[in-house]
Amino acid sequence: MPGPGPDDLATALASMSRNLLAQETLQDTLDAIVHHAVKLVDGCDVAGILTVRRGQVATLSATDDLAAESDKAQSEAGEGPCFDATWRRQEVFRIEDMATEDRWPAYVPKARALGIGSMMGFMLFTDDENLGALNIYARSSNVFTELSEQVGWLLASHAAVGLANARKDAQLKEAIATRQDIGEAIGIVMERYKVQEEQAFAVLKKASQDSNIRLREVARTVAQTGEIPGARSSSR
Structure with a gap:
C-alpha cells in the first residue's frame, strides 16, 4: 500500500517511535512494528519479524500467514535470504522479482508458490548467534524502489531502538x-x-x-x- 509522502515521513516515524515506546509488552512492540511497516513502506502488503538462532527459524510476529509460511519455508529448506543475512550480518537485502531469483533453489520455488513477488529484509538485532529481522513482502514483483528501501531502513532503525528498550524491560521484569x-x-x-x-x-x-x-x-x-x-x- 502507498506510504506517506516525504513531508510526512519524519512525522510518521516520530509518531511510530513514541507508539513503540508506549507498548506494554515485548509482544505488543513486535506486533506494532509489523503493522507500522505495512502502513509506512510503499508497496508493502505483508510484514513479519523472525528470529534465526543456530539455524532454527521462528516467527515472532506477522500481519499475515504469508510471512509465517515464508519463515517456515526457509527453515525447511535450510536456506534463504534470512540465513544469508545471519551469516553475513547483512543489514538490508532486497529481492525485486522472486520469479527470476536463483540464489536459493530450495526456498525460491516455495516462495513463488506462496505468492511472494518481491521481498525486503532489515536486521533488527543481533546477539551471540541470534538474529532478529523485519521482513517486508509484496505479492507483485518490482514494486519496491530505492525509496521503499530507504523508508524500510529508517523504520527498522527506529524500530530497533524501541525493540531494544522493550527487550530490556522484559528482561528486567523477568529478573524481578x-x-x-x-x-x-x-x-x-x-x-x-x-x-x-x-x-x-x-x-x-x-x-x-x-x-x-x-x-x-x-x-x-x-x-x-x-x-x-x-x-x-x-x-x-
Whole structure:
C-alpha cells in the first residue's frame, strides 16, 4: 500500500517511535512494528519479524500467514535470504522479482508458490548467534524502489531502538519475577526443613540441576505445592 509522502515521513516515524515506546509488552512492540511497516513502506502488503538462532527459524510476529509460511519455508529448506543475512550480518537485502531469483533453489520455488513477488529484509538485532529481522513482502514483483528501501531502513532503525528498550524491560521484569519466586521458595524451604537461607538455596539449585528444570520453575513448584524433590536429603 502507498506510504506517506516525504513531508510526512519524519512525522510518521516520530509518531511510530513514541507508539513503540508506549507498548506494554515485548509482544505488543513486535506486533506494532509489523503493522507500522505495512502502513509506512510503499508497496508493502505483508510484514513479519523472525528470529534465526543456530539455524532454527521462528516467527515472532506477522500481519499475515504469508510471512509465517515464508519463515517456515526457509527453515525447511535450510536456506534463504534470512540465513544469508545471519551469516553475513547483512543489514538490508532486497529481492525485486522472486520469479527470476536463483540464489536459493530450495526456498525460491516455495516462495513463488506462496505468492511472494518481491521481498525486503532489515536486521533488527543481533546477539551471540541470534538474529532478529523485519521482513517486508509484496505479492507483485518490482514494486519496491530505492525509496521503499530507504523508508524500510529508517523504520527498522527506529524500530530497533524501541525493540531494544522493550527487550530490556522484559528482561528486567523477568529478573524481578524470578527473584521474587526464588525468594518465596527459599522461605518455604527454610520454614519446612528448618535450614538456613544458603542451605535452602542449595536445595533449590540441586533440584534444578537434577531435574534439568530452570531454577525459577522449580521455585514456582515449591511455592505452589510446598514440595521439592530431594529437599529432605539435601538439608541434612
